[in-house]
Amino acid sequence: MKRTLGLTLAATLLSTAAHAQEKTVTVASWGGSYQEAQSKALFEPAAANTGIVVKQETYGGMSDVRLQVSSGAVSLDIVASGSGSAARAAAEGLLEKLDYSVIDVSNFYEGLYTDYCVGGDVFSTVYAWNTQTYGDDGPQSWADFFDVEKFPGKRAYRNRVAGALEPAMMALGVAPEDVYKELDSEEGIERALDKIRELKPNIDVFWSSGAQQAQLMKDGEVDMTTGWNGRFDNAAKDGAQVKYSFNQALLDYDCFAIPLGAPNKDVAMEFLAEISKPEYQDDLPTYITYGPTNKAAYETGVITAEMAAGLPSSPENAAMQLPVSLEWYAKWETIADEMYQEMLTE
Template identity: 80%
Template structure:
């Protein structure tokens, strides 16, 4: 690791003037993802500041909603999906972030919003069993749907998030036109019909990253949609799984502050600190999610070989479709109802 605690501490004193000895409660999703956050972000923050991170796992924004509605908020910072944070912010569950405190000058615009700032970038990709297909498996969503060229069982997302876009691209819609095509009930139905076409080959509709990674590790399905970092960790554990970024869905996880957080100001400064390049350049050592701070690619910590595997590296970003939070804000509720009807047919 290039940085030292002394260097980080000096930077901290110069920029955020945090008091030592305070405690923040930070909630994430557990598993290999939270382990990576802890090693790359939380523990170095503690070493640099003298503050303590009390880590918890939680069930997502439903837990935040319960705390905020009851007036008993105990969480200071939560990890969230970008879409969940956008909806929670619109619902009044999150504090607006202070971008005078949090420096996002080196973040692409797509990786932060009013209520949430990106902590890592991941991709929804079609993963495949290398024992069955070799290393040259499906590239893009048309291949995922092609059961003649790639016979075998599939798994697919059990909720609408990231489920309709692959179907649209499998239909031949250009990535830049996907959300325009999905911006009507007729367009959503067209995507659902494409999923219905594949449904006889879908053995499992998965509900979590741990589940879709385990499906591939156990060889229970031959292909699945899912998150790139989970597949890489499964492969490191011996799973015969690989993927390509062609037509992946580019998304990000982010950090948010629940409305009424007991340590709001310290939480803001915490997010500012761990958003720096010298923290984010360590995350790929523990999980293959990319940094949101573009400067992390210039520190020397991320080699060219590693950068080639990360979803936010320029070459990989160019071949992917960024998730549209605007589309989800307008259409997700309707699309989710239609998706659940399709699942129960």
């Protein structure tokens, strides 16, 4: 009898272990202080609360997803993505449709989720400056950023088209609300590229990652750069002499998507549902100054009024910014990026 009970108990334990093994997701993000913040605020607590085993990787963006899907060897279950890249990937058929009967977005800000990507945080693409070079009186518009006579010094700019053309348009004097109308043709894109060409002799670095933006400012390698607000706040905490402005910044969001053919699709959906809850999202600004996409995160008491004032999605800061157009990126990103890469190699 004891032997039978022992065998039954062993079988149960094995079954439980096998079940636990099944509850695994591989999450890919961009590394640096951003992924560290995601890990501390979202991934690790959600894993502890659900029992889902989370494997983290860093990746190079949707180009990696495209390669995995096209080769039929998908190893990633969840990927962090910029909203524009996700829109383009969805249009290419690279992503699974999300199940919003599982993921609750009833308290999300409008426009911060799509059929294929659920918002994880709100951020801003800003112009940042070295306070050792300019003091507190750095640039206050994109026209200032492009003005090398008023603000002489070395610049850094993005090596991809996302977030690169809109600043050039505003530097040309185009009103924020008209930027995407002006960019809705190859001629308009070329006009923005011409403005960047003018600045190119003063651009020492075309950055490729958020970690690089932060390092450039920490090292004082450039006097001014474009980049993501949270990276600069973390760099300042690490001693970088850096400030930025939300005026004319690009208001955008990062999201989470599931690659087509993900090996653990159902568990991934369950995990996305968990990290979309306010009790996780309210912790993210503690580690990096990106705003939550779930409005209820502002009501838990974790995000103080002082903290909210420094977040991109606070009403005061959001009012100064240009919301990024996903429609424009879905339509133009591939063509615009080809034109942009050609400009870089000239």
